[in-house]
Amino acid sequence: MAKKNIFTDAFGTPYFLKRFIIFILGMVSYRRFNGFNKLKISGTEYLKDLPDSNVLFVSNHQTYFADVAAMYHAFCAVNNGYLNTIKNPIYLLNPKVDFYYVAAEETMNKGILPKIFKIAGAVTVKRTWRAEGKDVNRMVDMSEVDNIMKALDNGWVITFPQGTTTAFAQGRKGTAKLVKQQRPIVVPIKINGFRRAFDKKGLKVKVTGVEPTMEFKKPLEIDYENESAKDILDKIMVAIEQTPDFNLLYEYDEELKAKKAENKN
Numbered sequence: 001m002a003k004k005n006i007f008t009d010a011f012g013t014p015y016f017l018k019r020f021i022i023f024i025l026g027m028v029s030y031r032r033f034n035g036f037n038k039l040k041i042s043g044t045e046y047l048k049d050l051p052d053s054n055v056l057f058v059s060n061h062q063t064y065f066a067d068v069a070a071m072y073h074a075f076c077a078v079n080n081g082y083l084n085t086i087k088n089p090i091y092l093l094n095p096k097v098d099f100y101y102v103a104a105e106e107t108m109n110k111g112i113l114p115k116i117f118k119i120a121g122a123v124t125v126k127r128t129w130r131a132e133g134k135d136v137n138r139m140v141d142m143s144e145v146d147n148i149m150k151a152l153d154n155g156w157v158i159t160f161p162q163g164t165t166t167a168f169a170q171g172r173k174g175t176a177k178l179v180k181q182q183r184p185i186v187v188p189i190k191i192n193g194f195r196r197a198f199d200k201k202g203l204k205v206k207v208t209g210v211e212p213t214m215e216f217k218k219p220l221e222i223d224y225e226n227e228s229a230k231d232i233l234d235k236i237m238v239a240i241e242q243t244p245d246f247n248l249l250y251e252y253d254e255e256l257k258a259k260k261a262e263n264k265n
Contacts, residue, residue, distance in 0.1 A: 009098060010154035011147070013119060018097045021120050022072060026092040029069045034086055036208045037197045041074055043216030044083045050185060050219075052098065054152050058175065059189035060167070060240045061160035065117060066194050066202025068101050070214055071158055072120070075099055097121075098155025102148060104163070113203070123147050127163060140174065152184055161236055165200065168247040176233035183224050188217040188239035 008014050033039040061067060072095070073086045080091040105124040108114045118124070125144040151157045161175040179186055193212035198205060220235055227235075237243050 004098075004154055009121070010100070010150050011123075015097050018120060019095055021116060022076070022095040022097070023092045025069065025116070025120060026073060026076065026089065026095070029066075030073070030086075030089050030092075032066070032198070032205060033070055033073060033212070034089075036205050037193075037210045037212055039070055039073075039086065040211050040213045041084045041086065041216075042213070043218075044074060044078050046187065046216050046218055047075075047078045048083065050156075050187070053155055054182065054184045055156045055187060056152060056179065056182075056184040057156065057158040057187045057189055058161055058236050058240060059158060060191060060242050061162060061165045062167075062191060062194035063165060063198050063200060063202030064107055065114075066198045067160075067191055068103075068117070068158065069202070070191075070194070070212070071101075071189070072099070074214060074216075075156070096156070100151040100155060100157045102157065102159040123151050123157070145174075145178065148178060149182055152182055157184075158189075161233070161240070162242060165195070167195075167250075168242050168244070171233050171237045171242070173229055173233060176229040176236065179222070179232050179236075180224065180227075180229050186220045186222060186236070188220065188236065190215045190217065190239075190241050 006015075009018060057071070059067065059071075073091075076091045076095040077083075077086050077088075079096040080094055082088060082091055100121040100123050103118075103122045103124055105126050108118045108122050108124050123144075125148075126141060148157060148159075159175055159178075161171040162169040163172050191212065191214050193210050194202065197207055197210035197212050217239055220239060222232060222235070234243075
């Protein structure tokens with residue numbers, strides 16, 4: 001692993017600029033997670049003893065930006081000794097700057113705000129199966145894979161194995177292949193309620209009074225010598241609760257909620 005630069009991140013962005021951007025975005029978004037809606041966080045005790053690099057967080061995905069913004073709050077809080085809470089935003093004065101997230105290139109290049117989010121730590125990739133709302137079939141750009149590995153060599157990285165905000169979508173093999181090659185510590189995250197609370201982009205509060213949840217789970221135990229990329233992907237999808245079995249449970253829960261609502265009326 002290359003020696004870290006004390007002034008810039010893995011991609012040459014000055015730390016003072018990242019700190020400023022994270023602080024401003026954090027202050028702007030704080031009331032979304034601890035005001036209009038109350039974010040409930042659990043499992044951050046699994047993060048406090050993690051190494052500073054080669055840690056990959058895998059999560060389901062519900063909005064373009066709110067998911068990542070909430071994760072920034074959680075990571076910055078843990079970085080300052082606050083576990084399972086973001087009630088004291090003083091942690092934004094000392095953010096975790098060696099944190100990156102994988103995002104679709106087309107999403108991050110539209111408008112000023114996504115470009116600001118990009119400075120905060122986006123590692124952009126071109127989807128191999130979807131572009132501009134149309135199905136495509138293109139080869140993986142290996143330079144993008146190199147960028148993700150560079151980010152892992154320098155810090156923590158969050159990726160969304162499904163590559164979409166659609167619930168229970170199929171996981172993409174690229175994530176598992178990267179895990180097999182880089183052998184990071186893999187920490188699953190399960191989020192819920194963001195789709196109800198925010199619009200699809202995650203920039204506007206859609207409903208107040210929602211309690212979005214973010215659960216950090218124990219790092220996965222992976223046998224890198226004997227488990228295939230498919231085995232690893234299957235393990236990831238179960239951990240983030242996005243397999244067909246969880247879809248059936250979700251549909252059953254929603255049916256029960258609908259029946260209870262009908263009975264009340």
